[in-house]
Amino acid sequence: MDARTKQKKLVVSFVAAVVLGAVYGIFQKMLYLTKGESKKFDHPYFVAFLLSVSMVMVYPIYLAKERWGPKKPPTAPLRVPSMNLNDTATPTNDESISGAPRIRKWLFFIPSSLDSTENVLKNISLTMISQSIVQMLRSTVMLYCALLALFFLKKKKYRHHWTSLVTVMCGVTLVGYSYLTGGSTSSDNIVVGLIVLQIGQLFGAVAFVAEEKFLGDFESLDPLILAVGEGLAGTVIFSVALPIL
Numbered sequence: 001m002d003a004r005t006k007q008k009k010l011v012v013s014f015v016a017a018v019v020l021g022a023v024y025g026i027f028q029k030m031l032y033l034t035k036g037e038s039k040k041f042d043h044p045y046f047v048a049f050l051l052s053v054s055m056v057m058v059y060p061i062y063l064a065k066e067r068w069g070p071k072k073p074p075t076a077p078l079r080v081p082s083m084n085l086n087d088t089a090t091p092t093n094d095e096s097i098s099g100a101p102r103i104r105k106w107l108f109f110i111p112s113s114l115d116s117t118e119n120v121l122k123n124i125s126l127t128m129i130s131q132s133i134v135q136m137l138r139s140t141v142m143l144y145c146a147l148l149a150l151f152f153l154k155k156k157k158y159r160h161h162w163t164s165l166v167t168v169m170c171g172v173t174l175v176g177y178s179y180l181t182g183g184s185t186s187s188d189n190i191v192v193g194l195i196v197l198q199i200g201q202l203f204g205a206v207a208f209v210a211e212e213k214f215l216g217d218f219e220s221l222d223p224l225i226l227a228v229g230e231g232l233a234g235t236v237i238f239s240v241a242l243p244i245l
Contacts, residue, residue, distance in 0.1 A: 045125030045245045049238040051119055055231025061223040069231035107214045112233035113208035121200030128193030136175045139168050144205035152209055
């Protein structure tokens with residue numbers, strides 16, 4: 001795949017993520033506005049559980065892609081250096097025969113648990129503040145992620161990065177302040193909702209950094225199977241936590 005084709009796919013994926021994320025948020029808010037005979041629907045933990053289940057449902061798409069999609073050229077096995085020139089090196093326990101490190105399944109639980117926590121807190125904030133404000137203020141995840149990556153991943157930031165981050169910070173500050181002083185709903189609920197949302201975005205940023213830290217080196221790892229793995233881990237976590245919550 002050439003650089004131009006890769007860039008086009010990246011742009012399409014980004015636009016699709018923004019559009020589908022907005023639609024997903026709207027449907028979430030519609031759930032919380034649904035009223036039964038006695039009370040409104042108010043189950044943020046269950047909605048977060050459904051998100052994990054939906055990620056697992058991507059697995060048939062992954063199987064179809066593996067069966068009918070373009071095949072990747074095989075890679076040569078990784079040979080481990082040996083001090084003995086007559087010795088034939090073999091892959092270690094942490095390496096697959098394809099030359100890529102072997103994936104430890106439990107690593108999926110780290111970003112999945114963080115992402116599930118972020119999703120629950122975002123759902124709780126949706127019961128207190130409007131969906132459009134939640135969608136805009138979720139941009140703070142970029143600020144947290146950039147700072148965490150700077151310290152834990154040693155990702156250097158350049159002038160255009162800092163310019164973008166300052167612009168985002170100014171934008172979310174204006175949005176939050178205008179909504180807080182608008183007086184459309186109880187100010188106490190707004191403050192709590194904004195705080196819960198920002199704590200959730202911090203968890204989301206840690207999840208992004210954890211993904212890159214623990215799973216970013218697996219270049220052969222398909223993004224679809226990454227979603228399935230995290231969804232399965234989240235489903236297991238909620239299967240235990242949901243009855244308690």
